[in-house]
Amino acid sequence: MSILAEADLRLDAGPIDYALLLVYFVVVLGIGVMARRSVSSSLDFLLSGRSLPAWVTGLAFISANLGALELMGMTANGAQYGLATVHYYWIGAIPAMVFLGLVMMPFYYGSKVRSVPEFMRRRFGKPAHLVNAISFAVAQILIAGINLFALAVIIDALLGWPLPVSICVAALVVLAYTTLGGLSAAIYNEVLQFFVIVAALAPLTIIGLIKVGGWQGLVEKVTDKENLSAWPATELTGIDHPVWSVIGLVFGLGFVLSFGYWTTNFAEVQRAMSAKSMSAAKRTPIIGAYPKALIPAIIIIPGIIAAVIVPEMAQLKAGDTSSGVVYNNVLPLLMRDLLPNGILGIAITGLLASFMAGVAANVSSFNTVFTYDLWQDYVKKDRPDEYYLRIGRLATVGACVLAIGTAFIAAALGGSNIMDYIQALFSFFNAPLFATFILGMFWKRMTPTAGWVGLLAGTFTAIFIYVISEPSFGIELLELPGQGASFLGAGLAFVVDIVVSFGVSLVTRPKPDSELGGLVYSLTPKEDRAHSTTGEDAGWYRSPALLGGGVLALTTVLYFIFG
Amino acid sequence: MRLFDLRLIIAFLFGLYGVVLVVIGFGFTTEEDLKKAEGVNINLWAGVAMVVLAVVFAAWATLRPQFADTDKEPLKEL
Numbered sequence: 217m218s219i220l221a222e223a224d225l226r227l228d229a230g231p232i233d234y235a236l237l238l239v240y241f242v243v244v245l246g247i248g249v250m251a252r253r254s255v256s257s258s259l260d261f262l263l264s265g266r267s268l269p270a271w272v273t274g275l276a277f278i279s280a281n282l283g284a285l286e287l288m289g290m291t292a293n294g295a296q297y298g299l300a301t302v303h304y305y306w307i308g309a310i311p312a313m314v315f316l317g318l319v320m321m322p323f324y325y326g327s328k329v330r331s332v333p334e335f336m337r338r339r340f341g342k343p344a345h346l347v348n349a350i351s352f353a354v355a356q357i358l359i360a361g362i363n364l365f366a367l368a369v370i371i372d373a374l375l376g377w378p379l380p381v382s383i384c385v386a387a388l389v390v391l392a393y394t395t396l397g398g399l400s401a402a403i404y405n406e407v408l409q410f411f412v413i414v415a416a417l418a419p420l421t422i423i424g425l426i427k428v429g430g431w432q433g434l435v436e437k438v439t440d441k442e443n444l445s446a447w448p449a450t451e452l453t454g455i456d457h458p459v460w461s462v463i464g465l466v467f468g469l470g471f472v473l474s475f476g477y478w479t480t481n482f483a484e485v486q487r488a489m490s491a492k493s494m495s496a497a498k499r500t501p502i503i504g505a506y507p508k509a510l511i512p513a514i515i516i517i518p519g520i521i522a523a524v525i526v527p528e529m530a531q532l533k534a535g536d537t538s539s540g541v542v543y544n545n546v547l548p549l550l551m552r553d554l555l556p557n558g559i560l561g562i563a564i565t566g567l568l569a570s571f572m573a574g575v576a577a578n579v580s581s582f583n584t585v586f587t588y589d590l591w592q593d594y595v596k597k598d599r600p601d602e603y604y605l606r607i608g609r610l611a612t613v614g615a616c617v618l619a620i621g622t623a624f625i626a627a628a629l630g631g632s633n634i635m636d637y638i639q640a641l642f643s644f645f646n647a648p649l650f651a652t653f654i655l656g657m658f659w660k661r662m663t664p665t666a667g668w669v670g671l672l673a674g675t676f677t678a679i680f681i682y683v684i685s686e687p688s689f690g691i692e693l694l695e696l697p698g699q700g701a702s703f704l705g706a707g708l709a710f711v712v713d714i715v716v717s718f719g720v721s722l723v724t725r726p727k728p729d730s731e732l733g734g735l736v737y738s739l740t741p742k743e744d745r746a747h748s749t750t751g752e753d754a755g756w757y758r759s760p761a762l763l764g765g766g767v768l769a770l771t772t773v774l775y776f777i778f779g
Numbered sequence: 780m781r782l783f784d785l786r787l788i789i790a791f792l793f794g795l796y797g798v799v800l801v802v803i804g805f806g807f808t809t810e811e812d813l814k815k816a817e818g819v820n821i822n823l824w825a826g827v828a829m830v831v832l833a834v835v836f837a838a839w840a841t842l843r844p845q846f847a848d849t850d851k852e853p854l855k856e857l
Contacts, residue, residue, distance in 0.1 A: 240792070243788065250783050408785075408789060411789060423816050426817045554817075556808070556812035558799070752845075
């Protein structure tokens with residue numbers, strides 16, 4: 217198992233640390249019980265009744281993404297690649313989040329669809345819908361299993377519980393609060409988790425910085441000086457030529473991969489759909505973008521620090537792998553070396569909370585797609601709402617059971633590799649999906665046939681690039697280590713999807729204009745896309761465009777300082 | 780749809796965490812703990828920060844009680 221390898225990561229947790237952890241679990245389950253009282257319809261359960269304020273959905277929006285992969289992966293990238301890792305945040309997330317809020321949310325929220333696949337169905341009809349709904353549901357179960365497995369591995373390593381026990385306990389906790397309280401409970405816990413994560417990582421960063429002698433001390437002590445500049449990130453992209461490396465970053469990561477992920481992944485978009493008004497929905501990803509722009513300070517910097525002060529990490533950095541430590545171990549190692557009991561308990565809680573919220577996000581988006589897009593559309597139509605509420609709850613139970621299954625599969629196949637493959641797989645769908653959405657939203661002539669044909673063409677392109685560049689398949693026609701291959705694959709998938717969709721649209725029959733109101737830019741009256749500016753949505757500081765411009769400016773400034 | 784106020788839960792959790800950490804920081808910090816954290820009494824400082832966070836959220840919830848939209852039109856099937 218390579219997430220935590222053989223290294224001894226057992227933390228010296230005392231009774232007080234366990235007590236703090238226990239308090240968190242009690243609060244989490246309490247939220248589930250309390251949220252249950254607010255659930256009286258399937259929409260309450262699956263979309264929080266569209267009643268949440270923007271700061272809640274905004275924090276949940278980034279927390280849903282702040283799971284095992286993100287925390288372990290990005291601290292590891294910090295240790296391995298250094299400051300170049302900021303691209304995953306500043307290029308790879310912020311512009312897409314602003315775009316989602318300002319450009320796409322009017323259609324998602326304004327058309328009152330309950331999921332991303334449902335938008336697909338209304339814009340392009342059933343074939344495209346079915347492809348999207350099924351691939352999303354399957355991917356969520358697989359990813360939930362992997363998150364669950366990562367969670368269990370960390371419980372095992374930190375606290376010494378056997379793997380199967382940790383998997384089942386973690387799944388039961390997630391199951392308990394999501395079945396009881398639905399999306400509200402999941403979102404509340406995501407917001408709580410956000411603060412606990414910050415409370416765990418901020419002290420770690422501060423002590424780490426004191427230990428290396430501040431920022432100046434860190435700059436002097438870093439052995440690989442390339443780790444101190446974000447550009448041109450040749451190590452990260454695997455593209456040797458600096459100009460192409462930057463182009464790969466900006467178009468591959470910044471445009472296609474990140475726009476694909478943030479704007480079409482329902483686990484994210486669902487948080488915005490649960491907001492209480494159009495204005496709050498538009499602000500959701502934009503409010504989330506502010507902490508997203510700043511959080512590298514407590515995720516990437518600890519990684520860079522670890523490479524300097526953790527002896528095993530410094531050895532690994534110098535090419536000596538004898539300690540058994542891998543880059544993914546950064547956080548537990550820093551916690552071991554820097555945090556005394558008490559705050560250590562908070563840090564353990566933060567890690568577990570984050571991993572658990574990742575699983576909950578997968579489960580709560582799965583049950584919505586399963587209930588509304590698969591069960592209601594294709595299996596049992598026209599039942600009373602209580603029926604679908606019950607299906608939603610059952611789907612949650614089913615998702616948790618299946619995730620336990622996929623967690624054991626992940627355990628059998630061996631951790632982090634399978635995680636990379638799933639991510640790659642998921643990216644096959646996201647980039648073409650984004651192309652189809654964006655063309656479909658702005659070009660009313662795009663036909664239902666073009667919807668699904670373009671999607672398949674794009675996905676096959678991405679798979680093709682993956683197959684010819686992945687060394688383990690043995691037909692390595694393209695040599696692109698690092699992230700270069702997925703940037704290229706996503707970029708080509710996007711282009712192919714657009715070209716094919718365009719071509720197919722010219723020879724097939726479009727939907728009549730009357731069916732496309734609210735779904736396509738030119739057929740949606742301006743007032744349907746606008747948000748209210750009165751009451752709870754009043755005030756210049758609640759203007760989505762102003763907030764969006766603000767975070768783009770902030771990111772630019774950050775690039776000038778740290779780039 | 781009546782949702783309870785999340786701000787009060789945040790205030791409760793971090794109030795509790797903060798007080799516990801402050802007590803550890805004042806009363807139960809060993810030399811070894813201090814050495815580990817480079818001489819910083821991290822429990823004390825983190826505890827104080829958490830108490831401040833709790834107070835901010837509690838004050839916000841008290842001054843502006845409106846939290847979630849309580850009575851929304853249920854959405855029709857599309």
